[in-house]
Amino acid sequence: MNNFTFYSPTEFVFGKDTEMQTGALARKYGARKVMIVYGGGSVIRSGLLDRVKQSLQEAGVSYCEMGGVQPNPIDGKVYEGIELCRREQVDMLLPVGGGSVIDTAKAIAAGVPYEGDFWDFFMGRAKVEKALKVAVVLTIPAAGSEGSGNTVITKVETLQKLGLCAPDRLRPVFSIMNPELTYTLPFYQTACGIADMMAHIMERYFTNTSDVEISDRLCEGTLTAIIKEAYRVKQNPNDYGARANIMWCGTVAHNGTCGVGREEDWASHALEHEISAVYNVAHGAGLAVVFPAWMTFMAAHNPKKIAQFAHRVWGVPESNDWEEMALAGVSRLKHFFRYMGLPVSFKELGIDNPDIDRLVDSLHRNKGELLGNYVKLSKEESKEIYCLAL
């Protein structure tokens, strides 16, 4: 087990009607003026935005707002938000939505007190020293952004989709999570969220670090719970218990619980970011395509942990042939994704002839010569994985 720091200071307030506590919590954490950030019209139509505003008013917290954040969030909305926050003297960002909305709010929070271009942080040219506070009302369990210090933004001009990790500055101070708010998510979006949270766990799970039994078990337990509850939510989208389990799994998957003391991988996320940056597909759908391909490659090159995953999560019988076990696990994972209506190949993702050379070039330009940790991937190997996903 490697040395580690585990620090998850976010106050998670979880359950029915919890959005009515938004105002009181914003006040508790010192907000005087918040900027509500949201996406399309669904939070308006559902009445959620009105309930949040009412709660802020009752607590005496004033607010302004910025809507229109799109999936795969882009730099344009960040610049717009930074300007608005400065003009309105906002001291807390309040994203109401899913990962795209939260990530946009985090980038704004870092950008407001910074004199340069916020994109400097994503390019590694500057460190986040100060940021406005961020607090969340979550409507889509997927990205885990409600409990992480991470944000991912796409720069439209260059089609670069890059992440920033600044846990000491960008972790939400509180996150409100009402599973009932997820009843109306289209099933495809629910499924994409499930693929995303599973990927967050698997990026941590597939490691060469030894003596990590406790985090292995936490990873496997969370994956097992997600799979069971996914079947339930497919049968009944309004099943509160299933929705609640999935929502909390999305947080556990990404707040650090599953990653303590181990080297993580994250090659699959990088492989996927290139796809969604260029083809603008849903991140979770892209992951459902990439991860089985990555695992198929790993079954041949480093099967140990893939075989353990196959056995402990999918019930594949133990044997001495780890590669065979691993491939059986990949097969069950693909079957599960298909059952959830997710694509497991470029073709099923609607991309018949992906420009793989372009993806590979951009990937290694953004991420360097070698990618990931479980097996460090060269350009050739990244290409092989993209080809396995055809």
Place this chain on the structure above:
Amino acid sequence: MNNFTFYSPTEFVFGKDTEMQTGALARKYGARKVMIVYGGGSVIRSGLLDRVKQSLQEAGVSYCEMGGVQPNPIDGKVYEGIELCRREQVDMLLPVGGGSVIDTAKAIAAGVPYEGDFWDFFMGRAKVEKALKVAVVLTIPAAGSEGSGNTVITKVETLQKLGLCAPDRLRPVFSIMNPELTYTLPFYQTACGIADMMAHIMERYFTNTSDVEISDRLCEGTLTAIIKEAYRVKQNPNDYGARANIMWCGTVAHNGTCGVGREEDWASHALEHEISAVYNVAHGAGLAVVFPAWMTFMAAHNPKKIAQFAHRVWGVPESNDWEEMALAGVSRLKHFFRYMGLPVSFKELGIDNPDIDRLVDSLHRNKGELLGNYVKLSKEESKEIYCLAL
């Protein structure tokens, strides 16, 4: 799943040599003068205390100290510490040790800014509104006090062993956890710690709350990891990987991770507190006696979750006869405790003729007419469980 708040703001700094960060962390969290609290001479003999002091000096944090805290910590040391802190104008408590030392420090932290008797908090006569900060250097993985807002103190005069929970005030701001510090623990103490952390999980696990798959799986995964690593540490007490896994399991067991969204039980802890208050046995050993008895009772009265535990943690085959499954699980748990050198009956604990009526009277005087939640226990039923432990 019930509504819940999950809030674990402690910064856990885990791994080799981390005690050398004590001073820098104390400074980061604003300490000017800390009071080091410790138990017997082991932290002196091992050189740990000197390393901690050196680290404080290097960071420019001054300190005073109070040693002599005993297992099953008592009110006397709390009064002594409160006076010392006031005289020395201490602003942070720094327990270096295990649960008894940490719990004493927490009680002192609550008592210093309070005008009345600190025991008021434990009797429910006052709420902790203010407290000094607490930070931890952990040497015994067991109580989970390094990540919890709980403390348990015994009042000598009345032999009342009572707990206090004030998570917003008494959670450590940081906890330093170096598994190497646990190499020299006597094996019996290691085993008692393991029983204690398993009990913390089981108190949360045995619930009637439905739709808690994610926390069920986190409980089961943590228990499974503890059991596996316990066998390894018995074979080699200096196995860093095994020690590291067990140490982190002790934190996960009690920082809230395993209890989200569910009604918890805690009857077994209350049953045990009476035993260790009167007979001054190790808390973990007392739990190894009480828990199998409690579970045997539950196998007859509410076997469902005990049967699930038997299947998922101990590999007992599934059947329709939940009581039979549950009893098979109890049998495996007892076998494990015995293998670890722990007692599983009053007799093995060295108490041939426990005064059960006295235990029961005191228990229900302290805790009220009904105890626990999984099955609410009357006096008669508490007595039955004590008798099952004979």
